[in-house]
Amino acid sequence: MTATPLLAVKGLTRRFGGLVAVDDLELTVRNGEIVGLLGPNGSGKTTALNLISGALKPDSGTVALRGGLIQGLAPFRIARLGVARTFQLVRVLGSMTCRENVLAGLAFGTSNEWGSRAEANADALLDRVGLTGRSTVMTTELTYIDQKRLELARALALRPQLLLLDEWLAGLNPTELLQGIELVRSLRSDGIAILMVEHVMDAIRSLCDRCVVMNAGRRIAEGTPTSVLADPEVIRAYLGDSDA
Template identity: 65%
Template sequence: MSASLLDVNDLSRRFGGLKAVEGLSLHVGKGEIVGLLGPNGSGKTTALNLISGALQPDRGSVKLDGEETAGASNFKVARLGIARTYQLVRLFKTMSVLENVVAGMSFTHERRFGTEANADALELLERVGLAARASRRAEDLTYIDQKRLELARCLASRPRVLLLDEWLAGLNPTELLQAIELVRSLKHDGVSILMVEHVLEAVRSLCDHCVVMNAGQRIAVGPAASVLADPEVVRAYLGDDHA
């Protein structure tokens, strides 16, 4: 098992009487890809919001390489080395593709400007397949290319941990295979990944292990094949008749 890089312990957040996340614990090792699974409404995106600093926890701990980040604002968390994508893509739509990636370099302790920033941005765009569209406005890209751009902007901050929130959703079979290889290449570069995903082909192919949530709580953890066959997980996804 890899040395732990991201440690989440007893993380909890309520909205009124709703326990959106309750006592969640998970760990992501250096260079690992961990799947965060569960049916819709199980608390996965709320968990990413808490880890990334978009939401503040009611209790619990989030540590990046031993440093506590729970309660820190999202821009501080980003500078410490946690970046994320969103289910609904968030871009600077009137800026160019290249400018969007350069903007991502603001959220890091290794800021780059001018020629160096543009060269690094073009390299990242080449990696995600968008180099030929560098001068286009972000709003003119297709939805899939906007997702690729958001990933490139995340990578521009040189994250140690990357949070992917259903980044593979909406891809056709060819695009999915390409995207799986892209995510795998990030792991080989040493980026640790926590991914919320419903595409089980990708989960089985990519994830070192998985954490499954239901109704805000962790109900299973382990290798993908094991947790997906767990009766409690099957019940959470499909109901009692299938468990």
């Protein structure tokens, strides 16, 4: 018997007026797996993450985590069940230090940690993402990649089983990109499964076990990075008919 996937999305649909942003989407993520969610701009990828994480409610379809339905639950309830995420536009708490940002995740996540133990764990998470010694730095003083690192540390503070990354590697220079890829890869050893929206194909090829490709809200391909990136329908979705 096939084991129940960590995440199972079936028939997921969300409309905005006459626009069907996500149209009957199906995908799975298994324990310890890294799955890429690909597609051209406007294909519905971020909307799909918003539906999985509870930021939006679906018009129809189901989202199951470890076999239990979570679609329509409040985002904080889904987070406490083991789903964390980062955002396409980095969202750090600008009036706080790095440590205080991570403490917010520890306090309101699955562990509800407070006090000196939480501070020690927050500093350990900052170390984990490459922000050693930056615990008292205000977030407004951080570089772009360090803000991304901080947002990731705060997501990890929720102790997730599933991490949703929305273009976390976008906008990095070549050196930062290599560092970011290694950091994401290392999360697998912590037992974290990842569903990542990404346009950086070097990262997709390097990190992903499988990819699901969307276009105009629908899934058009699924398979290994090599197979989906060679699929004529995927090439057509990215480049248009004349280049397919």
